[in-house]
Amino acid sequence: MGRLVVVSNRVGPMKDTGKAGGLAVALVDALTSSGGLWFGWSGKISEEGTFGPFQQQKTKSVQLVQIDMNQADHDSFYAGYANRTLWPVLHYRLDLAVFDRAFENGYRHVNERFASRLHPLLQQDDFVWVHDYHFMPLAATLRQMEVKVPIGFFLHIPFPAPEVLAALPNAGALIRTMLAYDVIGFQTSRDAANFRRFVVDELGGTKGAGGVVKLQDRQVLVKAYPIGIDAEAFAQFPATPDAQRNSARLAKQLAGRRQIVGVDRIDYTKGLPERFRAFARLLEDYPENQGQVSLMQVAPPSRAELDAYIDIRRELEGLTGHVNSRFSQLDWTPIRFLARAFPRRVLAGIYRSSHVGLVTPLRDGMNLVAKEYVAAQAPEDPGVLVLSRFAGAAEGMPEAISVNPYSDEDVARGLQRALTMPLDERRARWQPMFDRLCREDAKNWSSSFVADLMASRREVGASLTAA
Numbered sequence: 001m002g003r004l005v006v007v008s009n010r011v012g013p014m015k016d017t018g019k020a021g022g023l024a025v026a027l028v029d030a031l032t033s034s035g036g037l038w039f040g041w042s043g044k045i046s047e048e049g050t051f052g053p054f055q056q057q058k059t060k061s062v063q064l065v066q067i068d069m070n071q072a073d074h075d076s077f078y079a080g081y082a083n084r085t086l087w088p089v090l091h092y093r094l095d096l097a098v099f100d101r102a103f104e105n106g107y108r109h110v111n112e113r114f115a116s117r118l119h120p121l122l123q124q125d126d127f128v129w130v131h132d133y134h135f136m137p138l139a140a141t142l143r144q145m146e147v148k149v150p151i152g153f154f155l156h157i158p159f160p161a162p163e164v165l166a167a168l169p170n171a172g173a174l175i176r177t178m179l180a181y182d183v184i185g186f187q188t189s190r191d192a193a194n195f196r197r198f199v200v201d202e203l204g205g206t207k208g209a210g211g212v213v214k215l216q217d218r219q220v221l222v223k224a225y226p227i228g229i230d231a232e233a234f235a236q237f238p239a240t241p242d243a244q245r246n247s248a249r250l251a252k253q254l255a256g257r258r259q260i261v262g263v264d265r266i267d268y269t270k271g272l273p274e275r276f277r278a279f280a281r282l283l284e285d286y287p288e289n290q291g292q293v294s295l296m297q298v299a300p301p302s303r304a305e306l307d308a309y310i311d312i313r314r315e316l317e318g319l320t321g322h323v324n325s326r327f328s329q330l331d332w333t334p335i336r337f338l339a340r341a342f343p344r345r346v347l348a349g350i351y352r353s354s355h356v357g358l359v360t361p362l363r364d365g366m367n368l369v370a371k372e373y374v375a376a377q378a379p380e381d382p383g384v385l386v387l388s389r390f391a392g393a394a395e396g397m398p399e400a401i402s403v404n405p406y407s408d409e410d411v412a413r414g415l416q417r418a419l420t421m422p423l424d425e426r427r428a429r430w431q432p433m434f435d436r437l438c439r440e441d442a443k444n445w446s447s448s449f450v451a452d453l454m455a456s457r458r459e460v461g462a463s464l465t466a467a
């Protein structure tokens with residue numbers, strides 16, 4: 001079996017799975033089982049943009065190779081095209097997208113730089129697995145360097161309807177470069193279908209059997225691989241001393257009242273202002289919840305160098321003040337907005353102490369919080385998941401209460417239903433979701449992608465480029 005090479009914007013961490021997200025856990029697992037190389041940005045800016053410290057994890061036969069970026073590349077590639085252009089467009093937010101030739105050039109340039117740094121490290125029997133919207137054209141660039149090994153790509157965020165994507169200048173050329181991959185994975189069958197439709201309707205390709213798309217000499221497997229979590233580990237977290245200590249603090253503070261929990265990076269895709277308004281709507285439409293049910297929103301700041309992210313945080317602070325000043329009682333505060341991160345074990349304790357998990361993105365590739373909330377519940381008395389129909393997770397969690405995050409009335413109704421749900425129904429909904437999470441976990445996700453990648457044979461042919 002060949003070596004696995006993973007390329008992602010950020011690399012690691014390799015140790016302490018209590019801190020690492022499901023993605024890191026899944027990738028470390030895949031890398032260690034075949035031996036491998038993990039290549040990406042160091043997270044550092046330096047003017048030379050040279051290789052960062054070359055780290056070697058000898059025990060696990062996994063090498064981490066990280067490179068720095070210079071300020072100009074960071075601004076046009078990361079803060080520019082990746083996060084001001086692709087992120088909003090792929091999340092259906094054309095209103096927030098910035099189209100700038102300099103961003104587009106920076107994106108291409110950084111992809112070329114990553115490819116030329118990776119190229120000399122590749123061996124003949126390697127398999128390369130590229131992650132996410134930062135590196136969509138990477139395979140095409142590697143193919144121009146005569147790299148022949150199988151290369152796969154997984155998109156962690158949504159792939160929108162072609163009608164939306166067509167608004168991105170040069171969308172056709174960008175998607176065309178992606179046909180240099182051998183396997184392209186998406187979070188949901190809808191995303192995969194949108195991609196196939198783009199190739200057929202916009203590029204003039206055709207559909208083959210089993211999800212394959214064809215264009216000229218290229219044949220690419222396009223398929224959904226819904227990402228999972230390390231469900232069994234997550235189910236154990238609430239029993240750890242850290243989690244229990246914090247759950248006890250929370251229980252004391254709640255004093256028998258109930259709590260709804262939300263956990264999201266501060267991001268305009270996560271539907272946070274809409275969620276706060278829907279919670280206020282719950283208190284208005286179902287006033288018996290006043291003084292009884294609070295919303296705790298954990299929201300670590302992210303991408304704080306972008307204006308859209310600063311704006312959303314301010315809006316949330318304003319809404320919190322507004323709702324709290326209107327509904328607070330002497331011994332009860334409706335919204336607690338914690339704009340900071342907590343260790344994963346503490347998070348698991350918060351999930352378990354909360355009667356409802358509220359996950360209402362306006363669009364989301366998958367949403368791992370929905371899965372973590374379910375995994376952290378006590379089987380004998382599980383809480384209820386209220387889930388946006390626009391999260392990729394909704395496709396595989398039909399037992400959740402499905403809501404339209406744009407409608408405060410609908411979310412309030414879903415919340416009320418969750419808060420009044422009898423124990424037998426809560427159990428009946430929770431068990432099949434939990435069983436599925438254990439079966440379709442993070443390891444299963446990475447091993448099924450890698451298996452398809454290994455099965456793919458690279459057809460030698462002319463490399464497709466944006467030209």
Ligand code: GDG
Pocket residue numbers: 019021022023156157227263264265298300340341342343344347364365366367368369370372
């Ligand atoms: C992208 C896609 C897709 C959050 N707060 C804390 C904390 N977190 C952890 C959660 C969860 C992760 O961050 C967030 O994952 P999501 O899936 O919810 O969202 P994105 O960050 O937008 O991720 C998404 C994902 O990639 C994977 O493919 O599901 O759709 O957008 O694991 O628990 N972790 C800690 N403290 C916090 O305060 N330790």
